Amino acid sequence: MDSKVTKEETWPKRNLDVCTRCATCVAVCPVARVTPLFPGPKQAGPGAERFRRPNEPSVDKWIDLCIGCHLCDMVCSSGVNISELNLIAKAKYLDEKGRPVRDWLLTHTYLFGRLASLLSPILNPLLQNSVVKWILDSVLSIDQRRQLPRYQSPTFRQWFRGDRFESDKKVAYFYGCYANTNEVDVGKATVQVLEANGFEVVLPPQKCCGIPMLGNGDFKEARRMGLWNVPSLSKAVSSGLELVFSSTSCGHMIKHEYSHLLEIPGAEKLAQHTFDLFEFLRNLNGSGNFNTHFKPISKKLAYFAPCHLRSLGIGFPAFEILRLIPQLEIDFIDADCCGLGGTFGFKKEKYDISQEIGKDLAEAVARLKPEIVLSDCEGCRMQIRHLTGLEVLHPVQVLRDALEKEG
Amino acid sequence: MHYDIIIIGMGLAGLMAAKTAIEAGQRVLIIGKGMGSLCLFSSTIDVLGTLTAPMKMKNGLSQWIQHHPRHPYSNMGVEKIVEALSSFTALFPSSYSFRSINDGNCLMLTGAGTLRPTYLIPTTMLAGNMLEGRQGLVVGFKGYKDFYAHYVAAPLKCQGMTLSLPESPREEMTAAAVSRLMEKQPFRERIGKQIRERKNGATWVGFPAILGLHDPIHVKKDLEDAIGAEIFEISTLPPSIPGQRIFARFKEYLIQKGATWLLGHSISQASLNGKRCEMVFVSNPPVLTSYSADRFVLATGRFVGGGLAATQEKIFEPIFNLPVCQPASREHWFGKTFFANHPIHQVGIQTDPCFRPIDDKGDVLLENVWLAGSILAHHDSIGEKSREGIEIATGYMAAKRALEK
Numbered sequence: 001m002d003s004k005v006t007k008e009e010t011w012p013k014r015n016l017d018v019c020t021r022c023a024t025c026v027a028v029c030p031v032a033r034v035t036p037l038f039p040g041p042k043q044a045g046p047g048a049e050r051f052r053r054p055n056e057p058s059v060d061k062w063i064d065l066c067i068g069c070h071l072c073d074m075v076c077s078s079g080v081n082i083s084e085l086n087l088i089a090k091a092k093y094l095d096e097k098g099r100p101v102r103d104w105l106l107t108h109t110y111l112f113g114r115l116a117s118l119l120s121p122i123l124n125p126l127l128q129n130s131v132v133k134w135i136l137d138s139v140l141s142i143d144q145r146r147q148l149p150r151y152q153s154p155t156f157r158q159w160f161r162g163d164r165f166e167s168d169k170k171v172a173y174f175y176g177c178y179a180n181t182n183e184v185d186v187g188k189a190t191v192q193v194l195e196a197n198g199f200e201v202v203l204p205p206q207k208c209c210g211i212p213m214l215g216n217g218d219f220k221e222a223r224r225m226g227l228w229n230v231p232s233l234s235k236a237v238s239s240g241l242e243l244v245f246s247s248t249s250c251g252h253m254i255k256h257e258y259s260h261l262l263e264i265p266g267a268e269k270l271a272q273h274t275f276d277l278f279e280f281l282r283n284l285n286g287s288g289n290f291n292t293h294f295k296p297i298s299k300k301l302a303y304f305a306p307c308h309l310r311s312l313g314i315g316f317p318a319f320e321i322l323r324l325i326p327q328l329e330i331d332f333i334d335a336d337c338c339g340l341g342g343t344f345g346f347k348k349e350k351y352d353i354s355q356e357i358g359k360d361l362a363e364a365v366a367r368l369k370p371e372i373v374l375s376d377c378e379g380c381r382m383q384i385r386h387l388t389g390l391e392v393l394h395p396v397q398v399l400r401d402a403l404e405k406e407g
Numbered sequence: 408m409h410y411d412i413i414i415i416g417m418g419l420a421g422l423m424a425a426k427t428a429i430e431a432g433q434r435v436l437i438i439g440k441g442m443g444s445l446c447l448f449s450s451t452i453d454v455l456g457t458l459t460a461p462m463k464m465k466n467g468l469s470q471w472i473q474h475h476p477r478h479p480y481s482n483m484g485v486e487k488i489v490e491a492l493s494s495f496t497a498l499f500p501s502s503y504s505f506r507s508i509n510d511g512n513c514l515m516l517t518g519a520g521t522l523r524p525t526y527l528i529p530t531t532m533l534a535g536n537m538l539e540g541r542q543g544l545v546v547g548f549k550g551y552k553d554f555y556a557h558y559v560a561a562p563l564k565c566q567g568m569t570l571s572l573p574e575s576p577r578e579e580m581t582a583a584a585v586s587r588l589m590e591k592q593p594f595r596e597r598i599g600k601q602i603r604e605r606k607n608g609a610t611w612v613g614f615p616a617i618l619g620l621h622d623p624i625h626v627k628k629d630l631e632d633a634i635g636a637e638i639f640e641i642s643t644l645p646p647s648i649p650g651q652r653i654f655a656r657f658k659e660y661l662i663q664k665g666a667t668w669l670l671g672h673s674i675s676q677a678s679l680n681g682k683r684c685e686m687v688f689v690s691n692p693p694v695l696t697s698y699s700a701d702r703f704v705l706a707t708g709r710f711v712g713g714g715l716a717a718t719q720e721k722i723f724e725p726i727f728n729l730p731v732c733q734p735a736s737r738e739h740w741f742g743k744t745f746f747a748n749h750p751i752h753q754v755g756i757q758t759d760p761c762f763r764p765i766d767d768k769g770d771v772l773l774e775n776v777w778l779a780g781s782i783l784a785h786h787d788s789i790g791e792k793s794r795e796g797i798e799i800a801t802g803y804m805a806a807k808r809a810l811e812k
Binding site: 020022023024026027028029032033034036039040070073074075076077078079255256259260267268271272282283286310311312313314315316319320323331332334360363 | 408409436440441442443444446447579580581582583584587621645646648651655658659662663665667668669670671672673689691692693694696711712713
């Protein structure tokens with residue numbers, strides 16, 4: 001009962017009547033493009049919304065196929081919040097139908113991240129083991145064709161505890177679960193780049209941002225994470241620090257969904273001081289305070305802009321910054337949505353759709369023939385590795401390499 | 408963030424302005440609320456569709472300018488219009504390129520089964536111009552409801568064929584989905600075989616304009632080999648795949664050239680200092696981000712693009728609140744019948760010959776803001792069949808003028 005009241009209070013203004021039915025959103029929807037099972041954002045969002053009544057049960061069986069990329073919102077000339085309408089409808093459908101244990105497991109990995117890191121020597125081989133994967137597939141419907149993330153030890157937080165650069169200029173960092181336990185070097189590189197620009201990095205206490213829960217329509221759990229994070233992060237901000245994030249998904253959640261969709265007290269103020277890492281660096285560059293003592297890197301790279309970066313509405317700052325590195329050849333990958341959609345692509349019933357969406361990206365990468373692919377989102381990186389077999393990094397890892405002193 | 412020039416609007420006019428500015432070495436930010444009407448309606452490039460066929464476009468434009476001194480074309484002259492169109496076509500140097508037939512308008516078959524005059528035509532559509540005296544076939548797909556092959560074929564007295572798609576169990580396919588299928592070789596092979604078997608001696612085959620987003624020339628050639636007939640695309644209902652190809656090419660080019668690309672969020676307000684715009688604010692709740700620049704180009708379109716909006720009584724321009732040249736009252740907005748001339752299709756912002764906004768007395772209202780595209784007053788691009796031409800020409804010219812100052 002409690003959560004229901006909250007949800008109704010926090011749901012946004014329904015602006016579906018400004019939809020002119022132009023169908024631009026249908027043209028870009030990655031899911032509708034590959035499967036007729038999803039009717040597309042126009043029908044699923046403003047179209048079906050007209051028939052939804054709060055007291056009637058949800059009949060939108062296909063709503064769970066919305067991957068949550070926000071691309072429909074981005075291309076709409078009328079400003080309809082299509083993906084939000086979809087997400088709310090998804091929440092209602094799954095609240096009524098009930099969620100499988102699998103979805104709880106996939107969205108609560110933060111609970112066992114540290115333990116998994118500690119046990120990584122045993123756990124990693126198990127997670128790659130085909131028998132284990134077969135069991136996960138048949139019991140939990142986590143698709144066995146999907147690579148499961150490996151855990152690393154020590155964690156980013158443990159690494160950070162060493163002797164750190166100190167300075168009057170300080171910046172707070174939201175590293176996110178994945179950088180903490182699965183891709184520790186992304187966290188390290190972020191700290192190293194910020195330090196190379198004269199900043200002392202501060203890690204405010206933080207938990208999972210909650211985007212996995214929100215993506216699965218679990219507003220209650222997502223809100224719980226936000227209610228924990230906002231006061232902790234706000235404390236850093238109140239002491240005069242800006243907050244940067246290296247994961248565009250976590251960042252989008254903190255900066256936009258916390259306030260707009262979940263109405264967490266204090267989130268609006270926090271958002272004003274929260275920046276994508278490369279947006280922060282681009283601002284430094286704009287004011288002439290960016291360390292550009294780069295050594296040349298002669299490599300051919302390709303950059304993929306994640307969906308959540310697009311909906312942050314800041315352009316492609318990582319692409320702009322990396323172009324400053326001498327000799328670096330970097331192409332922009334002409335593709336929308338990698339198809340992983342966070343936990344979406346791990347689910348057995350959605351794996352094929354996820355892969356089919358990813359094919360367009362894989363083909364775009366194949367046309368460019370890069371040595372390394374870059375993307376700011378851990379989900380995209382996982383998917384691009386899976387699709388192409390190439391080395392895939394966060395742009396900050398390349399920037400760090402360019403800033404490293406020779407020899 | 409500070410830029411040399413900020414372009415507001417991602418339709419053809421804004422994209423052309425951005426291209427022109429970035430080629431002049433400027434630091435460019437382009438902001439678009441959505442993909443706009445380019446991706447909905449455009450496929451060929453209309454410049455002045457009211458000209459009849461044998462007349463050369465250049466001559467026609469000269470005459471038009473003489474008789475329409477306030478028209479946006481008249482602010483730049485024929486030479487600059489031609490220059491702008493060349494700048495546009497230069498962006499498509501590869502096999503998917505745009506050209507005119509005999510330097511004038513030609514009649515192209517549409518998805519409504521009619522012929523419409525247009526000027527620049529993409530390679531995939533060219534063959535649709537020479538149909539007379541040849542046996543042909545129009546192909547549609549069951550479930551793709553924006554194109555009915557028999558309806559298109561009937562006035563031409565040729566065959567129509569509707570293919571079933573097993574990929575579509577719900578019997579509903581969008582243009583984007585069919586277009587993506589077209590990019591798959593096994594799919595082309597299958598439908599190519601079906602069409603070859605039933606083509607009945609047709610020497611040309613017309614498809615709706617869905618021959619793939621990325622490499623339509625390859626799709627076309629592959630299908631031609633499979634079918635054994637010449638193939639062309641027929642422009643059809645929105646959204647437009649050929650329009651999206653144009654958008655994608657501009658996007659690729661501008662990002663690679665170093666423009667900052669901001670799609671998806673609208674400008675909520677502008678900050679002025681006297682007659683100068685200093686910065687604009689992009690709204691992405693709860694964050695409002697300011698971007699400053701020395702110059703601005705406003706290319707937000709009319710009603711579809713959101714450049715103009717209306718209350719019950721009045722049409723207004725939402726960002727700068729520029730005066731909109733419009734009929735005295737709402738009762739004069741519309742003509743009596745659907746196909747009549749509607750005065751609302753001529754509303755817009757008046758400018759000086761340099762495309763800066765002016766008031767009724769002719770005084771410049773904003774010194775560092777230039778206007779381009781449909782938002783300009785004194786044109787009826789629907790009636791004139793001049794939409795893309797006006798957008799390309801004025802987008803190019805507004806940026807040129809901006810950089811002169």
